Amino acid sequence: MPYIIAIDQSTSATKALLFDQHANMLDRIDKNHKQFYPQPGWVEHDPVEIYNNVVVLINQLVKSHKLSENNVQALSITNQRETVVMWDNQTGIPVYNAIVWQCQRGSVYCKELVRNGVQPFIKDRTGLIVDPYFSASCVKWILENVEGVKEKALSGNIFMGTMDTWLIYNLTGGVVHATDISNASRTMLYNIFEKQWDKGILEMMDIPAAILPDVRNSDSLFGNVQDEDVCISSVPICGVMGDSHAALFGQMCFEPGQGKSSFGTGSSIMINIGNEHAQAPEGLVTSIGYSLENQVNYVFEGNIHSTGDTIQWLVDNLGLIYHGKETESIALSVESSRGVYFIPAFAGLGAPYWNNQARAAIVGMDRGATKAHIIRAALESIAFQVKDVINAVQHHSSFPMQGLKVDGGPTNNAFLMQFMADMLNLSVMRSSIEEAPAFGVVLMAGHTQKLWDVFEINNDKIVGMTYQPSMHENQRRLLYTEWLQAVKRVL
DSSP states (O other): OOOOEEEEEOOOOEEEEOTTTTTTTEEEEEEEEEOOOOTOOOEEEOHHHHHHHHHHHHHHHHHHTTOOOOTTTEEEEEESSSEEEEEEEOOOOOSSSSTTTOOOHHHHHHHHHHHTTHHHHHHHHEEEEEEETTTTTHHHHHHHHTTHHHHHTTTTEEEEEEEEHHHHHTTTTTTTEEEEHHHHHHSSSETTTEEOOOOOHHHHOOOGGGGEEEEETTTEEEEEEEEEEEEETTEEEEEEEEHHHHHHTTTTTOOOEEEEEHHHHEEEEEEEEEESSSOOOOTEEEEEEEETEEEEEEEEEEEEESHHHHHHHHIIOOSSSSGGGGHHHHTTTSSOTOOOEOOOBBBBBBBTTTTTTTTEEEEOOOTOOHHHHHHHHHHHHHHHHHHHHHHHHHOSSOOOOOEEEEGGGGGGGGHHHHHHHHHTTOOOOEESSSSSHHHHHHHHHHHHSSSSGGGSOGGGGGGEEEOOSOOOOOHHHHHHHHHHHHTTTOO
């Protein structure tokens, strides 16, 4: 029986997942990695630690299931996007820690670009707004601030890449320096309309083109495993996408108007807009969703900085609960949030506001407010932020939304899912497959390896519980109006 191993390299941990020839998940193991916060607003990962974790996980999965290179059909990869790492291509050693998508250190360069009036130029080419969320300003920071890197880069001795690139480079023994088109589209350096690295932006930011990886389609063969420490040598690496794009594919959002929201540390709301690109509504971005059989699908996307992380903050920082699973019963223990609104702008607000200076606040409390009201308001904030993005799409798109598919840990919270359906006034379809990004790259890899045709897989395979809106329109309008007023306080 052929198997596919998926690596899901995310912000807080790395997972290795085993799928069979029918795309059924058989096993999952994971390993956390350290988070580094060298200064307020800075976030880093150790790329060597992450790659070592990948090797350990693959070997553990292979040995526990007695697999070999003879029955592992492919190794697929999905990854935290925008996070960037740079390394010496002579030694393979990183020149600095990986700078994480949450990091704000690149804001000084972004502000300069905005002051110089080039934001429209960049958006017209990349589909993105100028923001440190995307990789370009972090690349610029490393080149300008890590001693000797700029000189090495100009000499052709430095490579950069998002985490998929770093893993592929090491898995292939340093042979392949490549990324997939979905990850490239999130760097703020890639022209998504011409489908190539943008020379104008590279020159503007003084970033040498020689450090950039080769850009390939999501269903490309990226090479074979050649690292001797990995016990499945020669296995092909194929099916590579950024995590949000992989979740879109895994949720089978193949048609315009189909969209999904993935919930992790933050959230990505992504709507398929088809094969023709378009400028996104104000506050959203246009990206490349995925490419299959040389056909590119574009998406509108809104990124929310804090969703699952909001619940984790209640656990880690306030100690109001011991585990996120408690939030559902606590939220249902009160009839409403009693006018309390939680704006989780710990690292600023993402789409559609894109305000890095905003800071978190809990507003509207009176003397009768309790822990339950705060926890309920925290959950409600997730739905309100999703509504902010969906409203922007609905007000500016020519196609109707076909409900919203959702995946990730917070989707197990029935209160949150029902409140989201009520606020969006749309069907909310929870994925029956919790690991949607891994499932997405496995679907892509299996299609490439001719194990199946993704367009013939029954959509019922992935749909679990569906929540239908039941809230009265007047109540929906009142709650959302009060949310918008609360947001104004932190902008």
